[in-house]
Amino acid sequence: MDLQSEQLGETLVIRVNASRVDAAAAIQFKDGMRELTREGPDRCVLDLGQVDFVDSSGLGAIVASMKQLNDGQKLDLAALKPAVDKVFRLTRMDTIFAIYTDMATAMTYDAG
Amino acid sequence: MLADTALMVQDETIKRQGREQAFETVIEPDFLAVRNTSLKIDNHLAAHQLPADDHQNCSIALTEALNNIVEHGFANLDSGEIRIALTVGVTTIRAVLTDDGRAMPGFQLPEGAAPDPIDLPEGGFGWFMIKSLSRSQTYERCGEMNVLTLEFSRGPAN
Numbered sequence: 378m379d380l381q382s383e384q385l386g387e388t389l390v391i392r393v394n395a396s397r398v399d400a401a402a403a404i405q406f407k408d409g410m411r412e413l414t415r416e417g418p419d420r421c422v423l424d425l426g427q428v429d430f431v432d433s434s435g436l437g438a439i440v441a442s443m444k445q446l447n448d449g450q451k452l453d454l455a456a457l458k459p460a461v462d463k464v465f466r467l468t469r470m471d472t473i474f475a476i477y478t479d480m481a482t483a484m485t486y487d488a489g
Numbered sequence: 490m491l492a493d494t495a496l497m498v499q500d501e502t503i504k505r506q507g508r509e510q511a512f513e514t515v516i517e518p519d520f521l522a523v524r525n526t527s528l529k530i531d532n533h534l535a536a537h538q539l540p541a542d543d544h545q546n547c548s549i550a551l552t553e554a555l556n557n558i559v560e561h562g563f564a565n566l567d568s569g570e571i572r573i574a575l576t577v578g579v580t581t582i583r584a585v586l587t588d589d590g591r592a593m594p595g596f597q598l599p600e601g602a603a604p605d606p607i608d609l610p611e612g613g614f615g616w617f618m619i620k621s622l623s624r625s626q627t628y629e630r631c632g633e634m635n636v637l638t639l640e641f642s643r644g645p646a647n
Contacts, residue, residue: 399527400556401520430527432552433618437611444609460545467621468614469606 378405382413385484389417392424398435406435410442419450422483426456431464440470451475455483512575518563518590523555530575537577540644546622547582547641551575553615554586554637562590562635581624582641592630 379394391413398406414421423439425431431439443452455477457465465471477483512533516522530551534544555571563569572587593599601616619639620626627638 397524399520399524399552400560401524430531430548430552432549432556433612433614434556436614440609441611444611459541460549463545464549464618467618468603473606473609 378402378409380406380409380413384417387418387420388484388486389414389421390424390480391421392426393428396428397430397432398425398428398438399430399432400434403434403438406438407441407445410438411445414442414446414450414452420453420486421446421450422453422455422477422480424455424480424483425458425461426480428461429458431461433464433468436464436468436470440473443474453477453483453486455480513573515570515572518559518566518569518571518588520556520559523552523559526555526573527552530573533575534577534582538646539577539582540646543582543641543643547584550619550622550639550641551584551586553618554584554639557615557619558586558588558590558635558637562588562593564591566590578643580643582643584639584641586635586637586639588635589633590635592635593628596628596630598626598628 381392381394383390383392391410393406395402423442439454446452453475456479457476462471465474465476477486512530514526514529516526527548531548534547539547551573555573558571569589571590572585574585576583599616601620603617604610604613622641623639624642625638625640629636
């Protein structure tokens with residue numbers, strides 16, 4: 378699972394460089410996220426702009442990534458493609474994350 | 490790893506059946522094989538230029554169904570196979586998934602209740618998603634085989 382992280386201001390941006398977060402990748406994803414969020418700023422944004430497909434295991438791994446954060450850290454999501462957005466809406470898991478249309482919008486949060 | 494997955498795909502044909510095109514394949518019960526097949530199903534659906542919602546519904550539900558078969562039907566089993574037959578008709582998309590894994594509990598489909606987001610669930614969405622996204626679901630235990638048929642509505646082209 379190729380996860381690329383970069384700190385921009387007070388935000389840790391984690392880009393998923395893969396087309397799928399699925400059952401075959403879920404454990405690697407969760408472990409990778411634990412490593413990347415172990416230290417660093419309180420706000421993390423997961424850039425899903427490259428991800429075409431998330432299945433329920435991938436969704437579970439994203440939820441697990443949020444639950445394993447340190448106290449005070451939060452995980453926002455950005456740039457969900459249509460099939461990914463559909464899974465979040467269908468399961469109503471869009472109600473437990475702040476979700477931004479794109480990375481530019483996600484980053485305006487810092488200015489505010 | 491991906492090369493291994495390719496080898497697991499033992500048989501794959503795209504046949505003409507009357508005016509319908511069928512996608513048929515046999516895979517090992519393995520998450521990487523499911524991923525590989527899910528990508529091929531996506532290509533097959535794309536070739537039919539379905540409305541985006543119909544394509545997504547079918548793609549998501551079939552991947553969930555296959556993952557469920559691997560996770561539950563074949564848990565702690567060494568070998569087996571899953572057969573997939575997908576036909577895209579004029580008004581209906583039909584998938585028949587046959588496997589020689591364990592039977593569904595009680596020989597019936599799971600209830601598929603939606604987990605509550607407030608509990609921050611990490612799983613349990615599979616059958617809720619399948620039932621939400623497909624028009625009908627039929628399960629039968631036939632001898633040592635499970636036969637799951639999912640049907641999806643195919644709307645008019647965009």
